[in-house]
Amino acid sequence: MMERNGRIARAVLGGGRPRAGLSALFAAFAVALLTVGLAGPAIAVETTAKQAILLDYTTGTVLFEKNADELMPPSSMTKMMTVYLLFERLAEGRLKLDDTFEVSEKAWRMGGSKMFVEVGKKVSVEDLIQGIVVQSGNDACVVVAEGLAGTEDAFATEMTQRAREIGMASSTFKNASGWPAEGHLVTARDLSILARRTIRDFPQFYHYYSEKSFTYAGIRQGNRNPLLYKTPGADGLKTGHTQAAGYGLTGSAIRDGRRLVLVLNGLASASARAEESTRLMEWGFREFQNYKLFAAGDVVAEADVWLGDKPSVPLIATNDTVLTLSRKARKGMKVTLVYEGPIPAPIARGTEIAKLVVTAPDTETVELPLVAGADVGELSAIRRIGAAISYLVWGAGGG
Numbered sequence: 029m030m031e032r033n034g035r036i037a038r039a040v041l042g043g044g045r046p047r048a049g050l051s052a053l054f055a056a057f058a059v060a061l062l063t064v065g066l067a068g069p070a071i072a073v074e075t076t077a078k079q080a081i082l083l084d085y086t087t088g089t090v091l092f093e094k095n096a097d098e099l100m101p102p103s104s105m106t107k108m109m110t111v112y113l114l115f116e117r118l119a120e121g122r123l124k125l126d127d128t129f130e131v132s133e134k135a136w137r138m139g140g141s142k143m144f145v146e147v148g149k150k151v152s153v154e155d156l157i158q159g160i161v162v163q164s165g166n167d168a169c170v171v172v173a174e175g176l177a178g179t180e181d182a183f184a185t186e187m188t189q190r191a192r193e194i195g196m197a198s199s200t201f202k203n204a205s206g207w208p209a210e211g212h213l214v215t216a217r218d219l220s221i222l223a224r225r226t227i228r229d230f231p232q233f234y235h236y237y238s239e240k241s242f243t244y245a246g247i248r249q250g251n252r253n254p255l256l257y258k259t260p261g262a263d264g265l266k267t268g269h270t271q272a273a274g275y276g277l278t279g280s281a282i283r284d285g286r287r288l289v290l291v292l293n294g295l296a297s298a299s300a301r302a303e304e305s306t307r308l309m310e311w312g313f314r315e316f317q318n319y320k321l322f323a324a325g326d327v328v329a330e331a332d333v334w335l336g337d338k339p340s341v342p343l344i345a346t347n348d349t350v351l352t353l354s355r356k357a358r359k360g361m362k363v364t365l366v367y368e369g370p371i372p373a374p375i376a377r378g379t380e381i382a383k384l385v386v387t388a389p390d391t392e393t394v395e396l397p398l399v400a401g402a403d404v405g406e407l408s409a410i411r412r413i414g415a416a417i418s419y420l421v422w423g424a425g426g427g
Contacts, residue, residue: 073311075304078274078294079216082312085224085280085287089352091312096220099198099213100293103268104141104164105278106206106214108222109187109199111160114153114172115230116190125154129175135167140207143168144245155244157233161266162242163249169205180204195221208270216291219278223265223289227280237264254302255279259309267301268293275301281309288312314355321349321363322384328398329365331382335407336373342401343367343382349396351386361388365398375404 073092081096083089090096117123128150136147143165145151151159151171159168173183180203187201196218202209227234240257241250254277255262261281268276276293290309295301322328322345330340343365353361367382375381382398 073308075292075308076295076300077292077304080290080292080308081216081220082288082290082308083220084312084316084318084352085227085282085289086318087350087352088224089316091288091316091352092308093216096217096291097198097215099215101206101208101212101270101273102214102219102293103206103270103273103276104166105219105266105268105276105291105293106201106204106212107160107164107169108219108226108266108278109191109201110169110172110183110204111157111236112222112226112230113176113183113187113190114157115226115233117176118153118233119230123153125152125157127153129153129156129171131167131171132174134180135170135174138166138170138205138207140166140205142166144247145171146245157236158239158242159244161236162239162251163244164252164267166205166207169203173204191218191222194225206268206270208272216293219291220289223278223280223291226265227287227289234264237266238262252298253277253279254298255281255305255309258302258306262309269298277301277305279305279309281313283313286313286318316352317355319351319353321351321386324348327401328384329382331367332370333375333404334370334372336375336404337407338402338404341371341375341381341404343398344401345384346397346399349384349386351394353388353391361386361391367398373404373406375400375402377401377403 075094078095079098079100080092080094081090082092084091118125131145131147131149131151133147135145141164143159143163145167156168156172159165160172170180173180177183177186184201184203187204188199191199191201196214199214199218200211202212206212238256239251241248252267259281261283262279263282264280265278273293275295275298279290281288288309290305292301292304295304324345324347326345327342328345329343331343333339333341364385364387365382366385371381377400379400380397381400384396384398386394386396
C-alpha cells in the first residue's frame with residue numbers, strides 16, 4: 029500500500045533547495061512509504077572460532093561476523109585460490125581437463141597432506157583438481173603451480189594479484205598450498221569473497237567441491253569437510269589446519285534455492301570445527317530468510333510531473349530487490365520511495381529520478397535507484413502558462 033505525503037516530505041528529507049526556475053512553492057517533495065515487514069534487532073550468537081563470517085550468497089548480507097577482517101594464516105583454505113586460477117584457465121579454454129602436468133621433485137617431496145603423486149609422472153588436470161579439493165594434496169598444489177607459472181613463487185605472486193582483482197583486498201599468498209610461510213595471510217571476509225566468486229564464476233566446475241572421496245595411485249582418501257556429511261544441502265568448500273592457524277573451514281550449503289557461505293578459523297580441534305560449522309550453518313538457515321520486494325522492470329509508483337504532456341511518470345526498479353532479514357524481525361522494516369517533485373519536464377525514459385531507501389533496526393540503510401519508465405515531453409508555452417496559474421490557484425491536484 030502506498031501513502032503520498034506530498035509537501036510534508038521536506039522535513040523527512042532534511043530540507044532541500046528548490047529546482048532552478050521554480051519558487052519554493054513549486055519545490056514541494058513527494059514521498060511514498062511502503063511497509064513490508066521488520067528487520068529486528070541483531071540476534072545474538074557466539075562461536076569459539078577466533079575468526080568467523082556467515083553471509084547470504086545472493087544478497088551478500090552478513091548474518092554474523094567475528095574478527096572477520098583480522099589477518100590470519102589460511103592453511104589449506106589457500107588451495108581455493110589455487111583451484112580458482114586453475115578453473116579460470118579451464119573456463120577460458122587455455123587448459124583442458126585431460127591436459128597433464130609433470131611432477132617435479134619439489135612437488136613429490138612436499139610434506140603434510142598428500143595426493144601421493146610420483147616424481148617424473150604426468151598427472152591430468154582433473155586428477156589434480158580432485159587431489160587438491162578432496163585429498164588436500166600439498167604435492168598436487170605444487171604440481172599445478174609449476175605447471176601454470178613455471179615456479180611456485182611466480183604462481184604465488186599471480187595468486188595475490190588475482191585475489192586483489194576480485195576484491196580480496198587484504199590477502200597475500202606466498203605459496204600454493206597454505207604451507208606455513210611468513211606473510212602468508214588472509215582474512216575471513218576475503219575467503220568468503222573467494223568462495224562466492226568460485227561458486228558464481230565456475231558453476232560447471234564447482235561440483236568437485238562436493239565430492240566426498242577420491243582414489244589416486246590406489247589410495248582412497250575422504251574429504252575432510254564435515255559439512256558434507258552432517259549438513260543437508262552442503263556442497264563445499266575447503267578445510268584447513270596448521271598449528272599456527274588452528275582448525276578452519278570455508279563452507280557453503282544451499283536449501284530451497286537459498287545459499288549460505290561460512291568461514292571459520294582458529295578452532296581448537298577437528299571436532300570443534302565440525303560442531304561449530306554445522307551449528308552456525310543451521311542457525312543461519314533457521315533465523316534468516318530472503319524476501320523479494322521488487323523485480324527488475326516492476327513499476328514501483330508514479331511520480332508527479334511539472335509542466336509535462338503527461339501528469340505523471342512511472343518509476344521503474346532497475347534490478348531485483350532482495351533483502352535478507354531475520355525471520356523474527358519483519359514488522360519494522362520500511363521501504364521508502366523518495367523523489368523531488370513535481371519533476372520538471374522533459375523527462376527521458378531510463379533517467380534516474382528517484383530512489384528506494386530501505387531501513388530497518390540494526391541494519392545498514394540501503395538505497396536503490398529508480399528510473400523513469402516513459403518519455404515525458406514539455407507542454408507548449410501557452411499550456412505551461414495555464415498549468416502554472418492552475419498550480420498557483422489550486423495546487424498540485426488542479427481545480
